[in-house]
Amino acid sequence: MTTLQQAPPTQPAVKRVKRYTTTPRKSITLTLATGVILLYSVVPLFWLIVNATKSREGLTDSFGLWFADGEFLLFQNIAQTLTYNDGIFVRWFVNTLLYVVVGAGGATFLAVLGGYGLAKFRFPGRGAVFAVVIGAVAVPGTALAVPTFLMFSEMGLTDTPWAIIIPSLISPFGLYLMWTFANEAIPTELLEAARVDGSGEFRTFFQVGLPLLAPGIVTVLLFTTVATWNNYFLPLIMLKDPDWYPLTLGLNAWNAQATTNGGEVIFHLVITGSLLMIIPLIAAFLLLQRYWQSGLAAGSVKE
Amino acid sequence: MGPFMAVFALVFLAPIAYSIYISLFKTRLIGGTSFVGLENYQQALTDPNFWDGLARVAIFLVVQVPIMLGIALLAALAIDSGRLHAAGFFRITIFLPYAVPAVVAAIMWGFMYGNQFGLVGNINEAFGISIPAPLGPDWILASIGNIVTWEFVGYNMLIFYSALRVIPSSLYEAAEIDGAGQFRIIRSIKLPAIRGALVIATIFSIIGSFQLFTEPSILQKLAPNAITTFFTPNYYAYSLSFNGQQYNYSATIAIIMGLVTMLVAYVIQLRGMRKES
Numbered sequence: 001m002t003t004l005q006q007a008p009p010t011q012p013a014v015k016r017v018k019r020y021t022t023t024p025r026k027s028i029t030l031t032l033a034t035g036v037i038l039l040y041s042v043v044p045l046f047w048l049i050v051n052a053t054k055s056r057e058g059l060t061d062s063f064g065l066w067f068a069d070g071e072f073l074l075f076q077n078i079a080q081t082l083t084y085n086d087g088i089f090v091r092w093f094v095n096t097l098l099y100v101v102v103g104a105g106g107a108t109f110l111a112v113l114g115g116y117g118l119a120k121f122r123f124p125g126r127g128a129v130f131a132v133v134i135g136a137v138a139v140p141g142t143a144l145a146v147p148t149f150l151m152f153s154e155m156g157l158t159d160t161p162w163a164i165i166i167p168s169l170i171s172p173f174g175l176y177l178m179w180t181f182a183n184e185a186i187p188t189e190l191l192e193a194a195r196v197d198g199s200g201e202f203r204t205f206f207q208v209g210l211p212l213l214a215p216g217i218v219t220v221l222l223f224t225t226v227a228t229w230n231n232y233f234l235p236l237i238m239l240k241d242p243d244w245y246p247l248t249l250g251l252n253a254w255n256a257q258a259t260t261n262g263g264e265v266i267f268h269l270v271i272t273g274s275l276l277m278i279i280p281l282i283a284a285f286l287l288l289q290r291y292w293q294s295g296l297a298a299g300s301v302k303e
Numbered sequence: 304m305g306p307f308m309a310v311f312a313l314v315f316l317a318p319i320a321y322s323i324y325i326s327l328f329k330t331r332l333i334g335g336t337s338f339v340g341l342e343n344y345q346q347a348l349t350d351p352n353f354w355d356g357l358a359r360v361a362i363f364l365v366v367q368v369p370i371m372l373g374i375a376l377l378a379a380l381a382i383d384s385g386r387l388h389a390a391g392f393f394r395i396t397i398f399l400p401y402a403v404p405a406v407v408a409a410i411m412w413g414f415m416y417g418n419q420f421g422l423v424g425n426i427n428e429a430f431g432i433s434i435p436a437p438l439g440p441d442w443i444l445a446s447i448g449n450i451v452t453w454e455f456v457g458y459n460m461l462i463f464y465s466a467l468r469v470i471p472s473s474l475y476e477a478a479e480i481d482g483a484g485q486f487r488i489i490r491s492i493k494l495p496a497i498r499g500a501l502v503i504a505t506i507f508s509i510i511g512s513f514q515l516f517t518e519p520s521i522l523q524k525l526a527p528n529a530i531t532t533f534f535t536p537n538y539y540a541y542s543l544s545f546n547g548q549q550y551n552y553s554a555t556i557a558i559i560m561g562l563v564t565m566l567v568a569y570v571i572q573l574r575g576m577r578k579e580s
Binding site for chain 2: 025031047129136139144145147150169170233249255259271274277278285286
């Protein structure tokens, strides 16, 4: 992230075009109509916040969309979530962070290199490489999961963090975004000028390419982060040991505890844990929105 | 490029090749593993469980994807129109559910769907009625569709919105001079201009539908009667290998689904592009 902050202010690839000679009048009707979609989006989140303040009994006794009478246990719930079962939730949180930092970070790095390479270098088989990578987006998780699981278990990698990190390193969608973005954001003449000035390929990439790619990199980084943070299927098949679980698997295990024999019902912790889990991502999206929105704009228009 | 391809080969190409390889074998209790050629594929094509799941995903796709993309498009057009109060707030707020992991979304909606302390129970109690249980066999698919819609409306809205933002203003000025109304502008300028984004969003949504797994697998514990182990093909493949140890057959199902997905995505892309010219 530091490189991004050091990067000089860049021109976003897609400038916001000034529109309409006159500003259109605001419409209350349209605002209210769109408000319905807004409500649909936020009511479940509101439900989550409200219910994170209730005790296990309060969940059943009170109305779902409002706080329970005389009961505000948010902080007790958070404390209990963090300490329940020797603080396993914190362990899961750290695991998730590890998978995100190494997996999503690595995936972004590889996507940037690959996207830049595809966009800016002509080499034989370039079209074929691109077709294969894009085709890979359509490959269902299970098509890969079963053989990857069998391969990894031969290599003794299952039930270790590597089983999650290595497959996370590839993001065909990230590569695709980066490829379109690099096409738009880096004028080839600029690279040629750098080469004429005697700059090596690596120096050109780091000093000319990278700063221009910054909004695209933030976008890809956010999307690979979401993908890794939310990953459920891969850990589900790769991990047996709860000590290596990411949060998704951990929360599901807590939730399932209610249906297993002799398991303690801890729905209030499931709800509070869920709330704790989504806060970091929402914070990241809000903090970085200026960057990722301009990156997305460039990625979505070209095909 | 090199590093990407190296890892790509390890985690994509190698498993796919291996998957195809093991789909040609069969493990029997007596006689062990033997080469059977395309026998697994024949079995899959006549497997009612597989067809059942495929049909379910097809219904899901035909109903859920248009609804989701329709809502997303409406929201994007409304926000882009400049006629909305607090448009920026709308944009970021509608997008927020995307930051919620599918696991959390499914758990959350699962609670809300429930009779016990969910909203459905509240509504039934408050109005003395009994609306159909979202977790019952009749409604479970719609309930899952609602969860997926909720998760991805904002994401697709943003894709459309980003595409709308880069339409050059000269087009609007020309339309204004010609006296075109808002709806005319939407139909003749905005929609054609974002066709690329529409096609991409459709393809990704279809791929997502074919891969449906997380939501049903989480809800399965709440609705054990409504969600079978072959609810979707992806779920079926998972159940076969991790509950039944039928790795060969599971790989076969997965490969068929991969082919179906790529085929459908390809057709959509071709159609989308053809209209453009």
